[in-house]
Amino acid sequence: MIGCLHRTVKLRKMGELVQPTFRVDAAACQARGLQAGAATPPPAWPKKKDLASAGHVYVYPDAMPAAVAAPAPTEAGAAVYDEGGFCSLLSWSPALDPIAAKPWRLAEVAYGYVKEHPYELAVLPLGATEPHNLHLPYGTDTFEAEHLSDEACRAAWERGARVVLLPAIPYGTETNQMAFPLAMNLNPSTLHLVIRDLVDSLAHHGIRKVVLFNSHGGNDLKPLLRELYGKTPVHLFLFNWYHAVRDAYHQIFEHADDHAGEAETSLLLAWRPELVLRRPDGTLAADEGATLPTRFEAINRGWVNITRPWHLLTTNSGAGNPHAATAEKGRRLAALVAERLAAFLVELSHATLDERFPF
Numbered sequence: 008m009i010g011c012l013h014r015t016v017k018l019r020k021m022g023e024l025v026q027p028t029f030r031v032d033a034a035a036c037q038a039r040g041l042q043a044g045a046a047t048p049p050p051a052w053p054k055k056k057d058l059a060s061a062g063h064v065y066v067y068p069d070a071m072p073a074a075v076a077a078p079a080p081t082e083a084g085a086a087v088y089d090e091g092g093f094c095s096l097l098s099w100s101p102a103l104d105p106i107a108a109k110p111w112r113l114a115e116v117a118y119g120y121v122k123e124h125p126y127e128l129a130v131l132p133l134g135a136t137e138p139h140n141l142h143l144p145y146g147t148d149t150f151e152a153e154h155l156s157d158e159a160c161r162a163a164w165e166r167g168a169r170v171v172l173l174p175a176i177p178y179g180t181e182t183n184q185m186a187f188p189l190a191m192n193l194n195p196s197t198l199h200l201v202i203r204d205l206v207d208s209l210a211h212h213g214i215r216k217v218v219l220f221n222s223h224g225g226n227d228l229k230p231l232l233r234e235l236y237g238k239t240p241v242h243l244f245l246f247n248w249y250h251a252v253r254d255a256y257h258q259i260f261e262h263a264d265d266h267a268g269e270a271e272t273s274l275l276l277a278w279r280p281e282l283v284l285r286r287p288d289g290t291l292a293a294d295e296g297a298t299l300p301t302r303f304e305a306i307n308r309g310w311v312n313i314t315r316p317w318h319l320l321t322t323n324s325g326a327g328n329p330h331a332a333t334a335e336k337g338r339r340l341a342a343l344v345a346e347r348l349a350a351f352l353v354e355l356s357h358a359t360l361d362e363r364f365p366f
């Protein structure tokens with residue numbers, strides 16, 4: 008058989024065996040005096056550096072290598088040719104494509120992958136946009152939501168969980184922080200509606216297990232779980248990461264952290280140290296994160312709850328002393344969060360939704 012031009016290969020998914028899509032370019036065949044649809048011996052599998060990259064679509068270079076007689080594994084991958092010379096299967100090292108090697112990230116995978124690789128559960132990260140003392144960025148909670156959930160999903164994926172990580176919601180409830188400039192508020196009812204619509208979307212797409220990964224104390228999401236219970240086929244789980252590691256907190260940190268303190272500063276030092284402001288002497292450009300008591304003992308002792316007006320509670324929005332923070336402490340905390348959530352995600356992914364679930 009002669010005349011077929013294997014010209015374009017779409018790798019729907021790097022990192023595991025895939026069935027590539029071949030497009031026969033009729034015009035190119037004609038230009039070369041070949042008959043479209045018939046087969047020539049296939050080209051040698053090109054090396055990564057020889058491929059022109061366009062997102063996840065890899066196109067053979069126009070100048071085809073000479074014919075090869077047999078499957079030709081290379082450092083880039085391996086192609087298996089059938090008797091007619093068609094390439095039917097190839098493998099690809101995930102190390103060659105760091106983006107496509109993270110198939111749990113919905114924002115980074117294509118429909119060509121998703122349509123053939125259904126997910127079992129979803130993780131929705133929730134952050135906030137608000138001041139964090141004088142030294143941490145406004146996106147601190149969103150960075151935490153993104154980094155920590157991504158690390159957990161990666162670990163779970165590598166253990167076989169079919170988990171998809173949704174893009175983070177970068178806004179949260181800030182009604183009590185509005186005295187600070189550019190704290191960006193979504194009222195609880197608004198935030199609940201946004202999450203409800205996203206849960207409805209997931210339900211529509213057949214996903215029945217959803218974990219809300221919350222990184223902002225002002226996001227009060229348990230009432231939403233209560234409200235949606237019985238009204239959605241989705242089983243909702245709430246993971247407030249700062250609650251999930253409470254028992255181990257003082258094994259890592261010296262000072263309690265309510266907001267922008269030692270823990271949050273350590274996390275940012277681990278991931279984005281260039282965003283943590285320092286004074287010329289190298290110390291953090293932050294105050295001590297001291298907080299003031301109210302005039303009522305019952306409130307100060309936690310017998311009575313209020314929404315704390317943050318500008319009266321703090322000096323510069325920080326609640327918790329950040330000065331003992333280190334990147335190493337941040338890495339330890341992140342690893343602990345990821346491990347605890349990843350173990351749950353693996354179990355959840357494999358769990359059967361029977362009548363007594365989750366009992």
Ligand SMILES: [Zn+2]
Binds near residue numbers: 139147148223266267
């Ligand atoms: Zn925060």
